[in-house]
Amino acid sequence: MPFAVPGASPMIKKFSNNPILRPEEVIPSRPDFEVLAVFNPGATIHAGDVLLLARVAERPLPKPGHVATAFLNLESGKIEPLYVPLDDPDLEMNDPRVFRYQERDYLTSISHFRVARSTEGRKFEIAEGPSYLPATAYEAFGVEDPRITQLGDWYYLTYSAVSPMGVLTALARTRDFLNFERMGNIFAPDNKDVAIFPEKIADRYYAFHRPSLKHLGQPSMWLASSRDLLDWGRHEFLIGPRPGKWDSQRVGCGAAPIRTQAGWLQLYHAADENIRYCTGAILLDLESPSQVLARSEEPFLVPDQNYECVGFMPNVVFHSGLTVNGSDELALYYGAADDKICGATVSISKVLASLREQ
C-alpha cells in the first residue's frame, strides 16, 4: 500500500518498497566488472508485465591507485577495460563522470540496458545479463537513458549513444525485448532526452528532444516531427528553463506523453542552481503540440527521501518511464540519485489541476 510521503507534494505517492532496484541486486555483465548504478529506466506494458528497461552502469573492478573505465574497442568489437594510474601525468580528472587521458576523454563507467519485469509494477526481477549492449562506434562509451514508445506491435527505444564523437540520440525497436533492431542516429549530437509520441498527429510522428548548447541558449525542450521515425525536421522550441524557479537551469522530457481530454500531458525533469533534479509537467494542444497550454509552477516529484538525496548524484529524481493504471493513475519509474530505481504513483487529474495556464 503506498502512502503519502511527509514533506512531498500530496499528489505523489512514492512506493513503500523504494528503491525497487539497487545496484547490489544487479549481476555484472562479466566477472571482472562491478555494477555502479541501475537507474533512468524506460517503462512499458509487455506480455502482461510491467517492463522496465533499466540503464545499468558498470566499470572494471577497482585496482588500487588506478582509475578504471571500459569502452567498446571498435577493432576487436569487444568491451575492454582500461586502467590508468592515478599518478599518470597524462591523466586529468575534474568530474566524477568523465576523465581525460592522453588528450582523449573517457567516461568513468559504461552503460547498457537490462530488462526488469513485474506482474504488479512494484516488485521487479531484473535479468541476469544485459538486454542491449553498446555495439556501434556511436555507442563506444555506452547507451543511456532509454525511453519506450509502443506503436502498433513494435516498442521503439530512443536513447543516448555516447562516444568520442559526442552524445547523440539513436533509435531501435523490438517486439519481444530479446531481439532489437537498430534503426540509426535520429538526432545529431549534442542531443538527448528524446521521447516519441504514442500516435501520429496529422500523419506525422512527433518527438521531444533536448539539445545541449555550447554557445547561446540553455538546455531546453524542443519538438520535431517525422514521416517515418528516421528523418526528423520542423524543429521548434517548446520550453526552456525559468530563472528563479525549480526549473531554472535545464529541462528535458520524461517518458512519452499521455493523451488526456485536456491535451498531451508531458512530464519533464528539470534542475535548479543546486543541481537538484525534480519532475513537473506541461500540457500541450492535442492537434498542435507545439502550443504549450499549461505548466507546473512547482514540481510534484522532488528528491526528499534518503534514497534520493544520497548516492552517486545527490538530490536527483529523474523520471524516464511510466505506465497508466486505470483512468486516472500514473505509475512513474525514475532514477534516484543516479544509482537506483524508484517508483511513485500520481493522479492524472490532480497533476492537470495543478498546472498553471500559459
Next chain:
Amino acid sequence: MPFAVPGASPMIKKFSNNPILRPEEVIPSRPDFEVLAVFNPGATIHAGDVLLLARVAERPLPKPGHVATAFLNLESGKIEPLYVPLDDPDLEMNDPRVFRYQERDYLTSISHFRVARSTEGRKFEIAEGPSYLPATAYEAFGVEDPRITQLGDWYYLTYSAVSPMGVLTALARTRDFLNFERMGNIFAPDNKDVAIFPEKIADRYYAFHRPSLKHLGQPSMWLASSRDLLDWGRHEFLIGPRPGKWDSQRVGCGAAPIRTQAGWLQLYHAADENIRYCTGAILLDLESPSQVLARSEEPFLVPDQNYECVGFMPNVVFHSGLTVNGSDELALYYGAADDKICGATVSISKVLASLREQ
C-alpha cells in the same frame, strides 16, 4: 590578371583586386546603423552573373560610453537598437562577439544577407539594401554564413539562424534572389556550416553539418540525408580535427561539393590552436559519400595577406562560396579576417593531386 602570392601554396591564386568587398563600400540598412563587416558569402551563377550572397554585420552607430547592439523585437516585428552603458553593473563582456546584460546574452552585431553581382566574378557591385533580413524568432540575433545549392530552378540557402534559443540551421529558397521562401529549421541547435549536395544520391538529398558540442567530442563534419530537404536523418560522423595539424581544433564545410571523376570534392575550413582558419579539402566516394577517400595534409588557402591577417578576427580565411570556371578552375569566395570578402582561383586537378589517400 591573378598572380601567385609569395609564401602561399602555389596552387592558389588570390585575386589581385582583393578584398573585393569591404565594409566601407556597403550602405547600412538604416541611417542609424553602421556596417562592421561584409564576409562569408554564398556564391552561385544567376542570370549570367556571378552572384554572391554576402553576410553583412551591422550595429547601431556608436554612442560614447556604451556598448551597442540590435536585435529583432518579436513584439514589434522590428530590428531595434540596444545601448548598454559600459559601467552598468549588469553588463558582462568577455568576447568581442558576445556580451551579457541582465542575465541575457546578446551578440555585438546583427547580420543580414545582401546580393552582390559581377559579370566576370572579380569586380562586384553590392545591393544598396538588404536582400534577406532576420524575420523569425529563431533569427532574432541575425542570419549568418549562407551556402547556396542550385537544384533545378531553385537556389536553396542553408544558413545559421541565431537567437537566444541557440544557433541552428534554417533553409530557404529563391528563384530570383528578390523573393525568398522560408522552409524552416532543418538542423537543431547547436549546428551550422550546412551545405546541400547539388544532386541526389540514390534518391536522397545529402548535406554536411557541423554540430558544436558541449560535452564530449570536437567540432566535426557530419553527413545527413533527406527525402525532401526538410526532414533529415541517418547522421554519420565524417571527419574531425586532427591533433598537431592545421585542422587541430575545428572543421566545417565550405560551399556545396563539386562532382569530379574521382569523387565529391569538398572544401572545408579548419582552425588550429592559434585560431588560424585555413581551407583544405576532402574527397568522398560518389555513391557512398560517407566514405572519405582522401584529405588535405596541408591547407591550400591560408591567411598570409595583410587583408586576411588584420581585421575583426585576425588570421581567418573562411571559404563559403565557389563557382566552377570551365573544366578545371574553381573561383573561391571567402571571408577575410571576418570583415571583408576576397576571391581566389584554384585548379581542381591540382587540389585533387595534393590530397592524401585515407
